[in-house]
Amino acid sequence: MNAFSDTTQNVMTQTAVTLEELIRQTGSRARVAARTLARAGSEAKNQALVAIARGLRANAEVVFEANRRDVERAIARGLTPAFIDRLTIEAKTLEAMAQGCLDIARLADPVGEIVGMHTLPNGMQLGRMRVPLGVLGMIYESRPNVTVDAAALAIKSGNAVLLRGGSEAFESNAVLGRIVRSALEEAGLPADCVQTAPTADRDFVGAMITAKGLIDVIIPRGGKSLIARLEAQATIPMIHHLDGICTTYVDKDADLEIALKVTDNAKTQRYSPCNATENLLVHSAVAEAFLPRIGRIFADKHVQMRCDERARRILQEVGIETRAADPADWGTEYNAPIIAIAVVDTFDEAVDFITRYGSGHTDAIMTENLSTARRFLREVDSSSVMVNTSTRLADGFEYGLGAEIGISTGKLHARGPVGLEGLTNLKYIVLGNGQIRI
Amino acid sequence: MNAFSDTTQNVMTQTAVTLEELIRQTGSRARVAARTLARAGSEAKNQALVAIARGLRANAEVVFEANRRDVERAIARGLTPAFIDRLTIEAKTLEAMAQGCLDIARLADPVGEIVGMHTLPNGMQLGRMRVPLGVLGMIYESRPNVTVDAAALAIKSGNAVLLRGGSEAFESNAVLGRIVRSALEEAGLPADCVQTAPTADRDFVGAMITAKGLIDVIIPRGGKSLIARLEAQATIPMIHHLDGICTTYVDKDADLEIALKVTDNAKTQRYSPCNATENLLVHSAVAEAFLPRIGRIFADKHVQMRCDERARRILQEVGIETRAADPADWGTEYNAPIIAIAVVDTFDEAVDFITRYGSGHTDAIMTENLSTARRFLREVDSSSVMVNTSTRLADGFEYGLGAEIGISTGKLHARGPVGLEGLTNLKYIVLGNGQIRI
Numbered sequence: 001m002n003a004f005s006d007t008t009q010n011v012m013t014q015t016a017v018t019l020e021e022l023i024r025q026t027g028s029r030a031r032v033a034a035r036t037l038a039r040a041g042s043e044a045k046n047q048a049l050v051a052i053a054r055g056l057r058a059n060a061e062v063v064f065e066a067n068r069r070d071v072e073r074a075i076a077r078g079l080t081p082a083f084i085d086r087l088t089i090e091a092k093t094l095e096a097m098a099q100g101c102l103d104i105a106r107l108a109d110p111v112g113e114i115v116g117m118h119t120l121p122n123g124m125q126l127g128r129m130r131v132p133l134g135v136l137g138m139i140y141e142s143r144p145n146v147t148v149d150a151a152a153l154a155i156k157s158g159n160a161v162l163l164r165g166g167s168e169a170f171e172s173n174a175v176l177g178r179i180v181r182s183a184l185e186e187a188g189l190p191a192d193c194v195q196t197a198p199t200a201d202r203d204f205v206g207a208m209i210t211a212k213g214l215i216d217v218i219i220p221r222g223g224k225s226l227i228a229r230l231e232a233q234a235t236i237p238m239i240h241h242l243d244g245i246c247t248t249y250v251d252k253d254a255d256l257e258i259a260l261k262v263t264d265n266a267k268t269q270r271y272s273p274c275n276a277t278e279n280l281l282v283h284s285a286v287a288e289a290f291l292p293r294i295g296r297i298f299a300d301k302h303v304q305m306r307c308d309e310r311a312r313r314i315l316q317e318v319g320i321e322t323r324a325a326d327p328a329d330w331g332t333e334y335n336a337p338i339i340a341i342a343v344v345d346t347f348d349e350a351v352d353f354i355t356r357y358g359s360g361h362t363d364a365i366m367t368e369n370l371s372t373a374r375r376f377l378r379e380v381d382s383s384s385v386m387v388n389t390s391t392r393l394a395d396g397f398e399y400g401l402g403a404e405i406g407i408s409t410g411k412l413h414a415r416g417p418v419g420l421e422g423l424t425n426l427k428y429i430v431l432g433n434g435q436i437r438i
Numbered sequence: 439m440n441a442f443s444d445t446t447q448n449v450m451t452q453t454a455v456t457l458e459e460l461i462r463q464t465g466s467r468a469r470v471a472a473r474t475l476a477r478a479g480s481e482a483k484n485q486a487l488v489a490i491a492r493g494l495r496a497n498a499e500v501v502f503e504a505n506r507r508d509v510e511r512a513i514a515r516g517l518t519p520a521f522i523d524r525l526t527i528e529a530k531t532l533e534a535m536a537q538g539c540l541d542i543a544r545l546a547d548p549v550g551e552i553v554g555m556h557t558l559p560n561g562m563q564l565g566r567m568r569v570p571l572g573v574l575g576m577i578y579e580s581r582p583n584v585t586v587d588a589a590a591l592a593i594k595s596g597n598a599v600l601l602r603g604g605s606e607a608f609e610s611n612a613v614l615g616r617i618v619r620s621a622l623e624e625a626g627l628p629a630d631c632v633q634t635a636p637t638a639d640r641d642f643v644g645a646m647i648t649a650k651g652l653i654d655v656i657i658p659r660g661g662k663s664l665i666a667r668l669e670a671q672a673t674i675p676m677i678h679h680l681d682g683i684c685t686t687y688v689d690k691d692a693d694l695e696i697a698l699k700v701t702d703n704a705k706t707q708r709y710s711p712c713n714a715t716e717n718l719l720v721h722s723a724v725a726e727a728f729l730p731r732i733g734r735i736f737a738d739k740h741v742q743m744r745c746d747e748r749a750r751r752i753l754q755e756v757g758i759e760t761r762a763a764d765p766a767d768w769g770t771e772y773n774a775p776i777i778a779i780a781v782v783d784t785f786d787e788a789v790d791f792i793t794r795y796g797s798g799h800t801d802a803i804m805t806e807n808l809s810t811a812r813r814f815l816r817e818v819d820s821s822s823v824m825v826n827t828s829t830r831l832a833d834g835f836e837y838g839l840g841a842e843i844g845i846s847t848g849k850l851h852a853r854g855p856v857g858l859e860g861l862t863n864l865k866y867i868v869l870g871n872g873q874i875r876i
Contacts, residue, residue, distance in 0.1 A: 035793060039817050112816060120838055124827050131819060133849050212669065216849045231650065237675045237850045258872040265874035355473060364868075377867050378550060379477050381569060389562050389870030398875065399866065400558055411571050411654045412675045413851040416866045428837065428854045429815050432827030434696040436703035437836065 019199070023207040026162055026195055027214025030135045033192035034160035038132045042109040044187050045155050049105035051183030052152065053098035059179055060094055066171040067144065074168050086142040087169055097148040097176075100403070104152045107402040110420045111158040114429070124432035130424045132158030134216035137208045139164045139230065141222040144172040150219075151180045151194045153405050157423035162215060164197040164205060173197075209234035217413075221406055224333075239418060242409045243359030244274025245333050246391040249350045249376075251367035252285035258388055259290060259366035264297050265390040266364065272335045274407060275362050275384075275394040279330060280341045281350045287314055287343045295320040303337040310343040330357040347372055351379050358382060361409050362394035362416075383409055383416035457637070461645040464600055464633055465652025468573045471630035472598035476570045480547040482625050483593050487543035489621035490590065491536035497617055498532055504609040505582065512606050524580040525607055535586040535614075538841070542590045545840040548858045549596040552867070562873045566864035570596030572654035574861070575646045577602045577668065579660040582610040588657075589618045589632045591843050595861035600653060602635040602643060611635075647672035655851075659844055662771075677856060680847045681797030682712025683771050684829040687788045687814075689805035690723035696826055697728060697804035702735050703828040704802065710773045712845060713800050713822075713832040717768060718779045719788050725752055725781045733758040741775040748781040768795040785810055789817050796820060799847050800832035800854075821847055821854035 067089040117127030154161035165173040177196035266277035306325040364386035365376040384394040396404025401419030414422035555565030592599035603611040615634035704715035744763040802824035803814040822832040834842025839857030852860035
């Protein structure tokens with residue numbers, strides 16, 4: 001008998017209900033819980049987070065056992081080693097989840113912050129107060145640690161959350177969800193602030209993304225095909241991340257030492273993240289000086305270079321092997337040791353390239369010219385626009401947000417790394433002494 | 439030959455294209471124009487706004503003529519006098535549009551504003567820059583003045599806009615659109631920053647609200663049935679206004695003179711706006727003192743009172759006529775001289791009532807008690823939450839935003855009155871000198 005056994009969501013034992021009914025039940029409970037959580041003080045929320053960490057550590061064996069069953073089924077179904085790797089909860093994965101909860105407990109509470117308070121001509125004071133969004137719907141794939149990470153961010157930001165992880169991680173997520181719910185109750189908060197999907201049925205996702213009035217925002221995490229499919233069908237707004245086609249542009253006025261160090265880092269520090277640079281643009285005035293040096297670094301690290309004609313010629317002249325770039329290469333997110341390289345003659349050409357092929361995620365310019373830097377910051381419409389730094393730094397932790405639920409490439413609400421603030425919004429507050437409309 | 443005849447959108451002369459093709463063409467042109475407009479300086483945008491005002495005044499007769507044809511058709515179709523009234527452009531309507539453009543020209547340009555710049559431990563500077571959203575899709579009903587008002591707000595906020603007004607106002611909107619486009623060209627900006635729907639086909643709306651990648655946000659203005667229909671079908675995020683069920687709560691610690699003045703104003707200053715109060719709650723400790731006084735005012739103004747049992751008894755005792763409230767009354771937006779009245783015994787009961795029946799638009803408390811006021815501000819999750827002021831003051835102009843494209847009752851992006859800032863978002867900007875990811 002575990003400490004959390006009595007907080008199991010009771011819908012799990014129900015059978016003869018439709019998905020619509022199931023989402024209505026789950027969503028209604030989330031809505032009620034969200035109201036209490038929105039008004040909860042920082043202390044109760046932090047207590048819950050500390051209790052989750054404690055619960056994870058105390059129930060480690062139960063988690064590993066459930067996870068082992070998920071992993072065994074996944075192996076039996078012939079899923080890839082990479083998939084199994086993401087699905088597996090090791091001791092260090094569990095400890096990272098626990099530590100994450102403690103880290104989030106230490107962050108400032110965003111809820112209740114008052115900004116922009118000022119007095120209007122009629123004497124009333126107008127400002128805005130930061131409030132939770134309400135009920136989050138989180139849709140993700142194989143990694144069960146998202147269950148805890150997302151629950152912790154939701155709790156701290158005062159939002160209820162409905163968690164729908166990959167069906168392959170169903171048992172792991174159910175156990176993690178029960179630990180979280182038990183911790184919420186321990187802190188005097190409603191267990192229904194966090195609910196895991198009551199069914200592994202894949203159609204539950206479809207019910208979530210159209211559950212108007214029950215869920216306020218959908219936050220998907222996963223591969224591009226999942227996100228694109230959700231985006232085509234969702235009638236609830238989403239905070240989501242689509243593509244990470246990031247460009248680093250080495251301007252004619254670049255400090256080439258900085259450009260070399262930063263470009264190398266932006267491509268090779270890690271290949272798989274969405275903020276790794278996929279396209280390198282070099283101004284023709286510095287191409288002969290810069291390309292052979294960066295080309296040598298890439299060649300040594302076995303990074304394949306897919307080049308336009310001019311870049312190719314320059315690199316060939318110094319004996320560096322390249323491939324001819326295909327037009328499709330400029331718009332491809334490799335997440336691999338591959339980089340597309342082109343030479344441009346003007347700043348405008350670089351910005352046009354980024355506008356055309358980039359995904360609005362993160363783009364960087366290397367330049368020492370102030371006017372050029374200012375134009376780049378203004379004219380490139382990406383969620384992060386950088387001068388003389390590595391695109392790999394576009395990240396909630398690097399930005400000091402303390403946590404991150406994802407990186408938004410959408411245009412509304414939050415752009416870029418989304419931390420606690422992105423899970424809140426501002427309502428107007430007005431203080432008066434009898435002001436009326438005239 | 440009018441000044442603007444050569445800027446007519448050429449799609450209007452095309453015939454054999456599908457709606458999907460039409461939205462693709464229109465949207466693509468908007469996207470290209472949006473890029474230029476996003477980078478435009480304040481001067482060019484303000485020049486365009488001044489030129490619109492000039493164009494409206496210079497072409498007044500052409501506008502009236504087109505409008506007359508729309509009005510004649512509407513009369514022939516037997517549309518209501520109220521509808522005809524909204525459709526009609528009088529000299530003062532036209533002048534108000536022109537003046538609106540000049541007012542917006544005088545507002546500060548939101549685009550390019552930099553907020554929160556600070557230095558991170560690794561020495562890089564991180565901040566956020568205000569940028570346009572991209573392409574707006576505006577869907578509205580009979581009032582043709584929205585064409586100019588929305589175009590002016592879009593231009594100033596750096597967004598291209600696709601305007602789809604009511605089909606009954608098609609000719610009026612087309613002429614107004616041409617005046618705006620001519621003004622844009624005069625200021626050296628792309629005419630395609632503002633496009634009116636190229637067809638009166640009602641299915642064009644359906645094509646707009648699902649035009650992913652072409653339109654960044656849909657902003658509907660109109661009756662609840664229109665908004666609800668769009669909300670059910672749109673796959674593009676919306677900034678929209680659904681219901682205006684506003685409550686004024688007179689607490690036990692209210693200053694009854696203030697409560698009287700404010701409640702009267704909140705209900706009777708005008709009956710039709712969305713921020714007029716529909717529900718009045720009175721704490722039982724002050725009900726006997728307050729209700730007869732406000733009841734007398736309402737009775738004199740022929741405001742029908744639909745009351746719960748206790749309110750009814752108190753009013754009956756002093757000879758004020760009331761009706762028994764139906765449960766449906768608490769959740770009804772009357773937009774009429776009708777008010778629902780209930781007596782509550784506690785603050786919590788009042789907040790629960792608002793949470794249950796309100797629409798999250800605007801709610802006010804009358805109280806002199808600081809702790810009660812603070813709890814109300816925190817616990818009521820509406821786009822505007824007020825203390826001792828009239829709900830009628832929840833308005834972009836009253837809030838000093840200088841302009842308003844609508845009042846959002848959604849939870850994401852902008853809540854409450856939406857002015858220029860609500861039509862923009864913040865991207866991250868990073869300035870460094872060689873920072874890399876470690």
